[in-house]
Amino acid sequence: MAQQKWRNTLVGWSFILPNFLGFVIISLVPMIAAFGLSFMEWDSFNAPEWVGLDNFERLLRDESTKIALWNTTLYALGHVPLTMLAALGLALLLNRRLAGLGFFRAAAFFPYITSLVAVAVVWNMLFNPEFGPVNQFLHFIGIDNPPGWTTSTTWAMPAVILTSVWRDMGYYMVLFLAGLQSIPREYYEASKVDGATGWQRFLFVTLPGLRPVTFLVLILLTVQSFKVFDLIVVMTDGGPGRATLVLSQQIYRQGIIEGEFGYASAISFVLFLLVLVLTLIQFWFNNRRERS
Amino acid sequence: MIRRVLLNVMLLIAAAVILVPFLWMVSASLKRNNEVFTIPIEWVPQSFQWNNFADIWERIPLGTYLGNTVLLSVVITFLQLLTGSFAAYGFSKMRFPGRDALFFAYVATIAVPWQAYMIPQYIMMRKAGLTDTLLSLILLQAFGAFGVFLMRQYYQTIPDELCEAARMDGLTEYGIWARIILPLSKPALASLGLLTFVNTWNDYMGPFIYLTSNDLWTIQLGLRSFVGQFDADYAMMMTGSVLSILPILVIFLLGQRYFIQGIATSGMKG
Numbered sequence: 001m002a003q004q005k006w007r008n009t010l011v012g013w014s015f016i017l018p019n020f021l022g023f024v025i026i027s028l029v030p031m032i033a034a035f036g037l038s039f040m041e042w043d044s045f046n047a048p049e050w051v052g053l054d055n056f057e058r059l060l061r062d063e064s065t066k067i068a069l070w071n072t073t074l075y076a077l078g079h080v081p082l083t084m085l086a087a088l089g090l091a092l093l094l095n096r097r098l099a100g101l102g103f104f105r106a107a108a109f110f111p112y113i114t115s116l117v118a119v120a121v122v123w124n125m126l127f128n129p130e131f132g133p134v135n136q137f138l139h140f141i142g143i144d145n146p147p148g149w150t151t152s153t154t155w156a157m158p159a160v161i162l163t164s165v166w167r168d169m170g171y172y173m174v175l176f177l178a179g180l181q182s183i184p185r186e187y188y189e190a191s192k193v194d195g196a197t198g199w200q201r202f203l204f205v206t207l208p209g210l211r212p213v214t215f216l217v218l219i220l221l222t223v224q225s226f227k228v229f230d231l232i233v234v235m236t237d238g239g240p241g242r243a244t245l246v247l248s249q250q251i252y253r254q255g256i257i258e259g260e261f262g263y264a265s266a267i268s269f270v271l272f273l274l275v276l277v278l279t280l281i282q283f284w285f286n287n288r289r290e291r292s
Numbered sequence: 293m294i295r296r297v298l299l300n301v302m303l304l305i306a307a308a309v310i311l312v313p314f315l316w317m318v319s320a321s322l323k324r325n326n327e328v329f330t331i332p333i334e335w336v337p338q339s340f341q342w343n344n345f346a347d348i349w350e351r352i353p354l355g356t357y358l359g360n361t362v363l364l365s366v367v368i369t370f371l372q373l374l375t376g377s378f379a380a381y382g383f384s385k386m387r388f389p390g391r392d393a394l395f396f397a398y399v400a401t402i403a404v405p406w407q408a409y410m411i412p413q414y415i416m417m418r419k420a421g422l423t424d425t426l427l428s429l430i431l432l433q434a435f436g437a438f439g440v441f442l443m444r445q446y447y448q449t450i451p452d453e454l455c456e457a458a459r460m461d462g463l464t465e466y467g468i469w470a471r472i473i474l475p476l477s478k479p480a481l482a483s484l485g486l487l488t489f490v491n492t493w494n495d496y497m498g499p500f501i502y503l504t505s506n507d508l509w510t511i512q513l514g515l516r517s518f519v520g521q522f523d524a525d526y527a528m529m530m531t532g533s534v535l536s537i538l539p540i541l542v543i544f545l546l547g548q549r550y551f552i553q554g555i556a557t558s559g560m561k562g
Contacts, residue, residue, distance in 0.1 A: 005388075012387070015383075015465070016378075016379045016394065018378060019375035019379035023398070026431055028397075028401065029412075031401065031408070031409045033412035034409040034412050093306060104307065106545075107311060109551070110541070113494070114537055115512060115515070117515045118317070119313070121518075122317050125530075126313060130329075131330070133316065133333055166309070233496070234496065248407040251410070251411065255411035256501060268410075269408070271405060272408040
């Protein structure tokens, strides 16, 4: 019997091992190393040197990192609510019998799996201040002085946010659609019997029924926002100036370009903590609301 | 009645917002470069420049880029499916000490952003002499915890009695995985496979950080190179974009169901 159990453990491990080895070497070890490195100074040639909290002090003094942190927050403040609204709106529009429904849903989802480079390049053209369709449209509806978008320090961030909303809304729409379909039909029928208007049904049946999905979307979107990286690199490369410089990019610049591994790891650690804290807050908030 | 009209108008606006960038892309890809930006916009090119789609192969080594991208996507998807489904079997159909703790470690790391450990990862690869090789990207993406998670979710829905019966019949655990579980989990394999393939095909940051030699570049890096190299050649840029999206469009149309299922069941991305 003992031998059987021993054998079973061996076989079990043999299933997990191929993936587990790769996972430990490629992901887990770097994760732990990143934590340690944030308290060290290292150029990868000489032996690493323990410097305590020096990297974090430097982070508080570094203008670029502070700007990156602020820009990342701004991006999240725009990207999270706008994507959520757009995704919910699309889901509500497409949650009914309709000719061409399949086409609409597929079209709404497709931007999410479209190459990000192509998306960034196209939107850069659409946002072209002189000739782009966006500004031609704004002229057409009577706005004489449309923004300079990616060429302007004020409007580059909104341009990036709008592009990312367009790209991501279809993905979260799928989650909202699944949520809408999980609300029992009887609730709507009962509220109709009680004489509720369409708006009241939305407020008192649809929205509460969507709460679990909304919560999930909120977490996923917030975490995704704080990790924003490739879209910015391709669309504006952090510019003009430092107008759209974000945390991930600052980690890349300090770590891989400048070779400041310790300092870059300290910034990574801040990014990790931010993501962790946000997730925990949202879990806590949702638990409390569910109990009351 | 008014409500209905209003809803349809909103639907039309939504459809326009979603589709206009794609229309622009296709339209510009068929124009002469000096006809891309006009006032007012010409959505239908004056004369269709189909030769853009032939010329681009000479302007950049598109064949090489495509080859690299296909190679990476296929190998990574295959390894992810193989090791992911294999590990998922161990996590869901076998019992042994430490199993659940180990699985918890997997799931917990899905939440850690890649940006938080990409620096030590890069140093490690450089020390191993693997930067600027396709192998580095394969190692980077083939052993994701997400794949294990997604496959295990699906295996949980397959009744354990099935495995028990097979054990009685004298099948080994490997036999059960290969001959019973794997054929039963085709939908999950399709979901994971498609998501992994598309993610790898579209990946920009990985190749951007790791690949410096031009002959190793993927199509995404090649596309990006137009922006600097031919600063004004917008038409070519759009031609390249259309070509890079077409394979994904075909895959998406064929396997749409599995994409949506993969997302709806896991609520997470790779």
